[in-house]
Amino acid sequence: MTKEEIREEVLDILADIAPDEDLSNLDDSQSFREQMELDSMDFLDIVMELRKRHRVQVPEDDYVNLASMNSTVEYLEPLMKDIQKV
Amino acid sequence: MYDTLIIGAGMSGLAAGIRLAHFGQRVAILERHYTIGGLNSFYRLRGRNYDVGLHALTNITPKGAKRGPLARLLRQLRFSWDDFEISPQNGSQIVFPGAKLSFSNEFELMRSEVARQFPGQADAFDKMVSQIVDYDDLTDEHQQLSAREVVSSYITEPLLVEMLFCPLMFYGSAREHDMDWGQFCIMFRSIFLEGLGRPFAGVRLILKLLVKRFRSLGGELKLRSGVKRILTDDGHVCGVELEGGETIEARRVLSSAGWCETMRLCDDGDPVSSRASGQLSFCEAIATLDVPPSAFDYHQTITFFNDSPEFHWTKPTGEMCDVRSGVICSPDNFGYDRPLGEEGTMRVTVLADQDRWMALDDPDYRLAKHRWWDRIVESAVRFVPDFRARVIDTDMFTPGTIVRYTGHDNGAVYGAPDKQLDGTTHLDNLFVCGTDQGFVGIIGAIISGISMANMHCLRD
Numbered sequence: 395m396t397k398e399e400i401r402e403e404v405l406d407i408l409a410d411i412a413p414d415e416d417l418s419n420l421d422d423s424q425s426f427r428e429q430m431e432l433d434s435m436d437f438l439d440i441v442m443e444l445r446k447r448h449r450v451q452v453p454e455d456d457y458v459n460l461a462s463m464n465s466t467v468e469y470l471e472p473l474m475k476d477i478q479k480v
Numbered sequence: 481m482y483d484t485l486i487i488g489a490g491m492s493g494l495a496a497g498i499r500l501a502h503f504g505q506r507v508a509i510l511e512r513h514y515t516i517g518g519l520n521s522f523y524r525l526r527g528r529n530y531d532v533g534l535h536a537l538t539n540i541t542p543k544g545a546k547r548g549p550l551a552r553l554l555r556q557l558r559f560s561w562d563d564f565e566i567s568p569q570n571g572s573q574i575v576f577p578g579a580k581l582s583f584s585n586e587f588e589l590m591r592s593e594v595a596r597q598f599p600g601q602a603d604a605f606d607k608m609v610s611q612i613v614d615y616d617d618l619t620d621e622h623q624q625l626s627a628r629e630v631v632s633s634y635i636t637e638p639l640l641v642e643m644l645f646c647p648l649m650f651y652g653s654a655r656e657h658d659m660d661w662g663q664f665c666i667m668f669r670s671i672f673l674e675g676l677g678r679p680f681a682g683v684r685l686i687l688k689l690l691v692k693r694f695r696s697l698g699g700e701l702k703l704r705s706g707v708k709r710i711l712t713d714d715g716h717v718c719g720v721e722l723e724g725g726e727t728i729e730a731r732r733v734l735s736s737a738g739w740c741e742t743m744r745l746c747d748d749g750d751p752v753s754s755r756a757s758g759q760l761s762f763c764e765a766i767a768t769l770d771v772p773p774s775a776f777d778y779h780q781t782i783t784f785f786n787d788s789p790e791f792h793w794t795k796p797t798g799e800m801c802d803v804r805s806g807v808i809c810s811p812d813n814f815g816y817d818r819p820l821g822e823e824g825t826m827r828v829t830v831l832a833d834q835d836r837w838m839a840l841d842d843p844d845y846r847l848a849k850h851r852w853w854d855r856i857v858e859s860a861v862r863f864v865p866d867f868r869a870r871v872i873d874t875d876m877f878t879p880g881t882i883v884r885y886t887g888h889d890n891g892a893v894y895g896a897p898d899k900q901l902d903g904t905t906h907l908d909n910l911f912v913c914g915t916d917q918g919f920v921g922i923i924g925a926i927i928s929g930i931s932m933a934n935m936h937c938l939r940d
Binding site for chain 1: 503504543544546547551552554555556558559560561930931934938
């Protein structure tokens, strides 16, 4: 997956978690927590969805990398570069 | 071999089941009753639909709100706010002799009511509310403090203290006389700071949504499947035996049966020191009217009443029900976009002595239901318009009803007074959720199922 594809995938997970949220104005440099008021349960969900959909394992110590879209894509790129987009 | 077996198809069990099935677990929910819902169930009688537990959903925040239990629940279960079809309350009231506090889903109304009727307490009330807003239910070290002591340290007018406790205790205190400060904060937020609402179709809408989702994710729901024993081996659960004799193997069990009830099921001889069961149970007189209450100009959603300055939250002594205080709920009086029907409903809930109710044989039980229906309603119409001439059908919910739907010891509506907030037990793969884990109300129960599933069943 390219960075852009990974971003799309994360957006899809966020849309799945928060169907009422308008994600079109998401600022990639700002934290999810502030923009969407995500809590620790939601971050666990992003991790679980990545595991479910792509078998990507994010250890608990690495959750800090999922703060914003930019940092998430940056972190996931090496883990997901060999995954084919379906 | 199941990844997780869940005992009880109430709100918490169904919510936990959805979480686990969503993430690919093989999961089954085992329900003893022939229907789902537990305390929050529904039934049909003489052509009419009734809800068992639900008066109103608490924790109602508007669509788009990102904080609070409802928003969290929707995200965790992947529902949209609109799926629950919630209409807000019209407004409710707490009525004591010589004082009445109105409240709605706009907290400002309650603030102004307190300031108007208890002008000397307004600042103290605001201070207390700011403490309640900041209270962190996951970390706060003051969780176990006596709420009566904390509240009285702010508010010096005893009547106002009693009036604040009355609705919060009726809607969720398993403990007599007092509440834990943590529980008080959670209840205060859920009722006064967030608000009340109801789906047009009642609780069945929520249950049907949950079951449909659970099944679509591959979860199995087994009704009439009471668990007879939780099978253990050396500090570890290996499965369950059903009342029918069948055994089912599982890697872990999540039980919403209640703390004492779950401990008794374990076949290792209940080595854990036993805890007191809950004592507080309810009777509810249900009246079907030939017109909605708005026809006689009654628009309140809920009326909490108490006929003396002091509010008594304790098991009735000497009589089968305590009619000095109660909750009058009108399911018609929510802001629906269309009338609920041509008829109307009034429900009056009061404390009841489970021992006396359960001791009756069949004819006496039926007689008692009639006698107490009359006495409960007679007490209620001191505080709302007398609707008795409008009654076309009646039903009565007793502690026996609660036992039948929940299996709780003593028909304890909110379970045992001591809660197991972290959900763990003496067995490393047995966990509890639901009432005795510590969250009450429909939204609370769902959050309980979600949190315990996340914390204990999804980490491997």
